[in-house]
Amino acid sequence: MEGPLAIIFIFGGIPAIIIALAYFRTRRIERTALIAAGKDASIFEQLNSKPKHYLSLKYGIFMVGLAIGVLMGSVLQNYTMMNDAASYFSMVLLFGGLALVLFYMIQKKLNDE
Numbered sequence: 001m002e003g004p005l006a007i008i009f010i011f012g013g014i015p016a017i018i019i020a021l022a023y024f025r026t027r028r029i030e031r032t033a034l035i036a037a038g039k040d041a042s043i044f045e046q047l048n049s050k051p052k053h054y055l056s057l058k059y060g061i062f063m064v065g066l067a068i069g070v071l072m073g074s075v076l077q078n079y080t081m082m083n084d085a086a087s088y089f090s091m092v093l094l095f096g097g098l099a100l101v102l103f104y105m106i107q108k109k110l111n112d113e
Contacts, residue, residue, distance in 0.1 A: 004085040004087070066095065068095045076091060
């Protein structure tokens with residue numbers, strides 16, 4: 001894999017992995033401390049019982065937005081004198097953000113009904 005997509009995956013993937021590892025390590029430490037103190041672990045069950053009605057809709061719209069961003073980055077790179085990395089990166093961020101705003105508006109409309 002070469003070019004701007006490799007840069008996007010590297011600069012997006014490495015921080016995501018670091019954040020995920022930190023999250024799971026902190027979660028394990030919290031649970032271990034709670035068990036060691038003899039406390040009830042029902043707080044974690046309450047957090048996981050929140051309804052996740054629109055999670056698949058959110059990720060679906062977001063992935064479609066990213067795909068459109070990659071396509072538009074390719075169009076922008078081919079038809080303008082813009083740098084490869086800048087065209088892909090800007091379009092992926094733009095359409096990914098627009099997808100999340102679209103999801104927010106859809107979710108708000110569904111919750112109001």
